[in-house]
Amino acid sequence: MVRILIVDDNIDYARKTGELLKKKGLDFVVASNPVEGIDQLQTGSFEAVITDKNVGSHRGVMPLLEFMERQREAIPVILYSWEDGAQAIQELYCWDFVEKELTPEATLPALEVPLKKYHLVA
8 A cells, every 4th residue: 555654733634634645545644743754754664755845843844855865765755835836846855846725625636636646546
C-alpha cells in the first residue's frame, strides 16, 4: 500500500486529508511539525510527502526539506498552502504546489493531480 507522510500543524486538517486519501487506497501518517516529519522519514517508508509551507517554527517546513535534500530522498514533495505557489516552488525543494482550500474535501481534487502524476493513485 502507498504510504503518504502528511506534515501539518493543523492536525485536524491533516487527519481529515489523510482519511480522504485512505478512501482512495492510500495509507497515511501525520506529523505535526518538521522534526516529527524527519523522525517519520528516518523510521518509515513513504512514497510521497504532503506538507504545509508554514508548519512548525519560524523556519517553517525548511528543516524537513533540507533533511530530504541531504538524504537525496527521491520522493515527491507536494507543498500545500494558502500562499502563492509559484514563489514557494522557486524557494523550496518541492515537486508540486497545491493551493490549500478551507476544507480538506475542497483541497482533495487538487491533491489528486500530483498524486496521479506520480502514479500514486489511479
